[in-house]
Amino acid sequence: MKRNPYRTQRIAFFFLLLATLLIVVPVGLIIVAIIQKGLPAITWEFLSDVPRRGMRSGGIFPAVVGTLYLVSGSILFALPIGVLAAIYLSEYAKQNMLTRIIKLAIVNLAGVPSVVYGLFGLALFVVFFKFGASILSGSLTLGIMILPIIITTSREALESVPYSFREVSLSLGASKWQTIRHIVLPNAIPGILTGTILGLGRAAGETAPILFTVAAFYLPRLPKSIFDQAMALPYHLYVISTQVPNVDEKIRYGTALVLLTMVLFMNLIAIIIRAKLRKRKKW
Amino acid sequence: MVKFDIQNLSIWFKEAQALKDVTMQVEAHEILSVIGPSNSGKTTFLRTLNRLNDLELSLRMQGFVYFEGKDIRTMDVELVRKKMGMVFALPLPLPLSIFDNVAYGVRMHGEHNKKKIIQAVQEALQQAYIWDEVKDRLSESAFKLSGGQQQRLCIARTLAVGPEVILFDEPCSGLDPISTAKVEETMLKLKEQYTIVLVTNNVKQAARVGDRTAFFLMGELIELEKTDKIFTSPAQARTNDYISGKFG
Numbered sequence: 001m002k003r004n005p006y007r008t009q010r011i012a013f014f015f016l017l018l019a020t021l022l023i024v025v026p027v028g029l030i031i032v033a034i035i036q037k038g039l040p041a042i043t044w045e046f047l048s049d050v051p052r053r054g055m056r057s058g059g060i061f062p063a064v065v066g067t068l069y070l071v072s073g074s075i076l077f078a079l080p081i082g083v084l085a086a087i088y089l090s091e092y093a094k095q096n097m098l099t100r101i102i103k104l105a106i107v108n109l110a111g112v113p114s115v116v117y118g119l120f121g122l123a124l125f126v127v128f129f130k131f132g133a134s135i136l137s138g139s140l141t142l143g144i145m146i147l148p149i150i151i152t153t154s155r156e157a158l159e160s161v162p163y164s165f166r167e168v169s170l171s172l173g174a175s176k177w178q179t180i181r182h183i184v185l186p187n188a189i190p191g192i193l194t195g196t197i198l199g200l201g202r203a204a205g206e207t208a209p210i211l212f213t214v215a216a217f218y219l220p221r222l223p224k225s226i227f228d229q230a231m232a233l234p235y236h237l238y239v240i241s242t243q244v245p246n247v248d249e250k251i252r253y254g255t256a257l258v259l260l261t262m263v264l265f266m267n268l269i270a271i272i273i274r275a276k277l278r279k280r281k282k283w
Numbered sequence: 284m285v286k287f288d289i290q291n292l293s294i295w296f297k298e299a300q301a302l303k304d305v306t307m308q309v310e311a312h313e314i315l316s317v318i319g320p321s322n323s324g325k326t327t328f329l330r331t332l333n334r335l336n337d338l339e340l341s342l343r344m345q346g347f348v349y350f351e352g353k354d355i356r357t358m359d360v361e362l363v364r365k366k367m368g369m370v371f372a373l374p375l376p377l378p379l380s381i382f383d384n385v386a387y388g389v390r391m392h393g394e395h396n397k398k399k400i401i402q403a404v405q406e407a408l409q410q411a412y413i414w415d416e417v418k419d420r421l422s423e424s425a426f427k428l429s430g431g432q433q434q435r436l437c438i439a440r441t442l443a444v445g446p447e448v449i450l451f452d453e454p455c456s457g458l459d460p461i462s463t464a465k466v467e468e469t470m471l472k473l474k475e476q477y478t479i480v481l482v483t484n485n486v487k488q489a490a491r492v493g494d495r496t497a498f499f500l501m502g503e504l505i506e507l508e509k510t511d512k513i514f515t516s517p518a519q520a521r522t523n524d525y526i527s528g529k530f531g
Contacts, residue, residue, distance in 0.1 A: 164371070164373075165377060167375075168377060169377070169387070171333060171335055171364055171369040172388035172441070173362070173364040173388060173392060173444055174388065174391040178391050182387070
């Protein structure tokens with residue numbers, strides 16, 4: 001029997017479209033379910049008050065603030081180190097054994113389960129450096145966790161800047177560092193931001209790395225310094241869902257909604273900045 | 284006066300030999316055309332002169348290149364590239380405005396005085412005969428210019444740095460005949476102040492603008508003569524075959 005190429009194509013398109021739609025469906029369902037069940041809980045009091053009556057009522061303000069601190073802290077630590085490491089690896093490192101080992105280590109770092117980061121943070125920052133369970137320890141642990149994401153995406157962004165731009169810059173007598181600083185880096189920033197977005201979302205949402213390093217079970221006040229413990233949204237959500245009996249469902253979903261909104265909002269800001277920078281890109 | 288003195292230059296990429304024992308001189312204020320079929324080592328030769336070949340990790344070099352008597356490998360690489368401006372085969376503006384493209388090199392060499400930068404940009408654009416076409420749109424992206432304009436902008440960008448030699452690497456291979464004529468006209472005028480080495484695939488272009496012409500084949504320098512001589516009575520049969528279009 002002769003095959004009809006147009007029919008084959010239609011069938012292929014159908015499955016490709018189906019696979020794409022199947023990705024959207026769970027995301028949509030999660031968002032709809034959380035909004036539906038969580039929205040009634042969202043009041044000014046819920047957002048601005050401390051948890052009360054064993055976290056069965058009151059608000060989640062300390063957890064919101066804690067998560068903001070942790071995310072900013074981890075980005076503050078991971079972004080500069082990650083970008084500098086990426087510049088070294090893509091622009092300066094020679095293709096030798098050491099470079100290969102470093103690259104392999106970064107790939108493996110990305111595959112380490114997050115609870116292992118938690119234990120590592122406990123051993124290194126909490127115990128060895130004596131930072132205690134604190135925002136500093138938690139931020140550093142989350143920072144190490146998102147480093148591989150930032151390094152990998154930054155490297156890709158740097159390497160996607162056309163080689164010819166570098167040649168032109170060098171041929172005009174600019175030094176290698178000037179070329180990187182004035183030509184390569186400005187054109188790689190949108191890509192680097194993409195990595196930062198991914199890292200941000202991950203740092204905001206992970207529970208395991210903060211479990212032993214910073215998260216307080218119940219701390220109805222704001223942290224006073226970076227050496228203080230703090231509540232954090234993902235851990236708070238875990239606690240009120242599994243550790244505390246008789247928490248109203250809408251409080252749980254309300255907390256999830258706030259966490260989701262925060263992550264999406266942070267992503268949105270980064271996406272807007274990226275779009276603005278892309279528009280400026282002139283090739 | 285001899286600008287470049289090239290002695291027994293051989294270059295290998297891994298095992299493949301790209302240049303074989305080339306010995307020649309480039310005189311000051313001449314246009315030296317380098318012709319030959321593709322893969323004959325013309326571009327490799329040109330990129331040796333401003334040490335852009337240093338970027339190739341698999342490259343091995345033997346022999347010497349002296350610039351005004353100094354071995355270029357003992358010179359500061361940034362200085363070598365400042366003195367030897369290069370214009371590439373395709374117009375390659377940087378992703379910046381027209382003004383910033385020309386100002387880029389000036390700034391990178393440490394000039395921060397705004398007035399001096401503006402002056403240098405204007406002079407370079409005038410020298411490259413593109414000032415009248417771009418003077419009202421200096422802040423626009425360089426990518427908005429036509430191909431020929433972009434290439435003359437690249438020439439201006441090279442001139443702004445204050446080179447002594449300009450290396451052209453098939454500068455018209457992506458351009459239409461009218462743009463080509465403009466670039467050639469620019470080259471002829473630049474020769475008064477600069478020394479020009481022009482690598483070209485276009486034999487007729489070599490005949491039009493070159494004072495002397497070097498013919499490369501398979502990495503060897505076959506013949507280097509005054510352009511009139513090489514196009515009327517070349518010493519080598521292979522040169523004659525190439526310029527008359529029997530191969531290439």
